[in-house]
Amino acid sequence: MSPRARGSVVGGATRVPTVLSIGPARLTAGLDHAERLDLRAHQQVHGPIGPLSKRALIELADDVNLTGRGGAGFPFAKKVKAVADAVERRMLAPFVVVNATEGEPAAWKDKVLLTRAPHLILDGAALVAWALRAVEVVLCVADDGIGERSLLAAIAERDLPVPARVVRVPHRFISGEGGALVQGINGLPHIPPGIKRRASEGGVAGQPTLLSNAETFAQLAIAARIGPRRYREVGEPQGKEPGTVLLSVTGSARHPAVVECPTGTPLAEVLDLCAVPAGPAVLSGGFHGRWLDMATASRAEVSRRGMAAVGGALGAGIILPIGPDTCPVGEVARVVRYLAAESAGQCGPCRLGLPDLARAVDGLASGTGDPAVVRAAAAGVKGRGACSHPDGTAGFATSALEVFADDLTRHARAGDCGRSTVGVLPVPTTREEGGTRRLHVDWSRCDGHGLCADVAPDLIRLDGNGYPAFLDAPVPVRLEPVAAQAVAMCPALALRMAAAKR
Known part of the structure; x- marks a missing residue:
């Protein structure tokens, strides 16, 4: 299978990675000819799409074994049925929520869809809204500006079966968690609720809500157009995870890209396509994923079952190799x-x-x-x-x-391995929510009173000798007041908080 490259575009101040494909392009079809598919180009590439009944939607999602592409991999047909049952039981119209936030720094696949193929996402959301007779479609994007303008333009280009609105979500790791997303839409802090509650039972405005990842809706749109038989023509030979998957490949890759490939594709082929140098390991599934040594990674196949078989994780499709030049x-x-x-x-x-x-x-x-x-x-x-x-x-x-x-x-x-840490893994260096001030100790003054750890236990622990120990990281904004109190109460005036050096 020969790869095809699709050029990168600029989203805000950040460049969206190049798009590559192995085998037939589905989600990324047409991107080798256009930076962004407007409605006319989208229809020329993908063809028309019509509404589905609730029963037909559930059967389609079940026939192609569609699962959530945000990380959890929950069967989409079961999710639709759970919302439909809640609607019938509670006699309330549901909401449809598209999660395109991608709070993890290494995630790019949904941003590529938002920026370059937004109508695929809207097609999938419209199918669900039609089938469930939803009251509204809510599309959640990160507040980093990547893809939002493209999505708003796509909404303006077409008629959707129900009203649609775009909600900005803080670009934080936990903000895209399902419960946190619903909280934010409902006007509450964008953090997971203390008590877990299924969105299908009570999500937006307390009403039944179908919430899924942006790629999941795009995959649904492809399946509705080509039907389950053609959808299954590519992918795992066993047919348990048919179709294609989008991967965000960055880290030490010389050609970082979002790659579309059939499930069952050898991970080694993806790494070769992105020119990954020989190195010690690959992180599979992102920052909540699992590490694989390079020899194990070379045996892995791109699917949930294939990655799990070697101790890895597909997760939200994030692949992060690290090369030999970093610790x-x-x-x-x-x-x-x-x-x-x-x-x-x-x-x-x-x-x-x-x-x-x-x-x-x-x-x-x-x-x-x-x-x-x-x-x-x-x-x-x-x-x-x-x-x-x-x-x-x-x-x-x-x-x-x-x-x-x-x-x-x-x-x-x-004390070290002889290599410096060059920052191959994409960790933000500064972030407003994470703060820009750090704690420092003047060890010539510190007498190990331990009062600082009593005042600020979220920040400071005592080591085995009774002296303060804390992370070499900025103090979170929410903890700056308690950090300041610990500084003020230090009897030896040894603790201070100052702006982090850049």
Whole structure:
């Protein structure tokens, strides 16, 4: 199968990655001739589409085994049926919510669809709105400006069966979580609710809501046009995960791209297409995914079953290789610090446990830590959060312990592995929500009173000698007041908070 490249375009101030395909292009069809498909070009490439009944929609989604492409992989047919049942039981018109937020820094596939093929997303949302007789379609995008203008133009170009509106969501890791998304649409903080509730039962305005990822709606639009038989003509030979998938491939790739390929495609073929250099490992599934050493990654196939078979994860289709020129342990530490700062701060496992995990991983990077401490910190947060963020972060950190065991040994012996951390993994360096000020200690003054840890336990822990320890990261804005209080109450005047150096 020969790859085809489709040029990149500018979205806001950020360049959207090049689009590549292996095999027949479906979601990315026509992008080799146009930077963006307006309605006329979209119809020329994809053809007409008509409404489906509720029954026909459920049967179609079931026939092609359509699952959510946002990470969880929940069967779309079951989701539609759950909303339909809730509508019948509660006698309330439903909402349709499209999640195109992509809060993870390495995610690009939905942004490519928004920017270059927005009508595919709208087609899928319209099909669901028709079938369920929805009251409104709500399209959620990140507030980074990428794709929003294109989406608004697409809405203006066509008539949708129900009103549609675009909602901006803070570009944070947890803002795209389903519960957080519904909260934000309802005018509440964009954080996961303390009590989990299915959107199908009570989502937007407390009414039944079908919420799914942007690519999922686009895949539905393709399936409705070509039918289940043709949809299944490409993809896994077993037919359990037919069709194509979009992958965001960045990291150390020399040609970062969003790649469309059939399910079952060898991951090695995708890595070769993006000119990934020989390196120690590949992160599969993004920052809530799993690490694979390069030899294992070369045996993986691009599907949920194929990735799981080798201990990896497909997740939201994020593939992050790291090359030989960076310290992998340092890269892992950067990401765990970032994920700890992305906490909503509303439950103990996130608010206290994730900073502890980040400190433990920082210890490994400096050569003073112990993998057993990392495992213990990870075990302390698993299964205890209001959302999947603690579990995902713990899995990311613990999978690194096995894959980078040799590097950890070098760090323990010499304090490092001889390579600097160059920042291959895309972690934001500054972010308004994460703050721009850091805590500092004047060790010539600090007497180990420990009062700072009592005042600001979310930020500061005491080490084995009773001295303060905290993350080498900006203080989150929400915690700046308590950090300032800890500074003010330090008896030795040893603690201060200052602007982070850039």
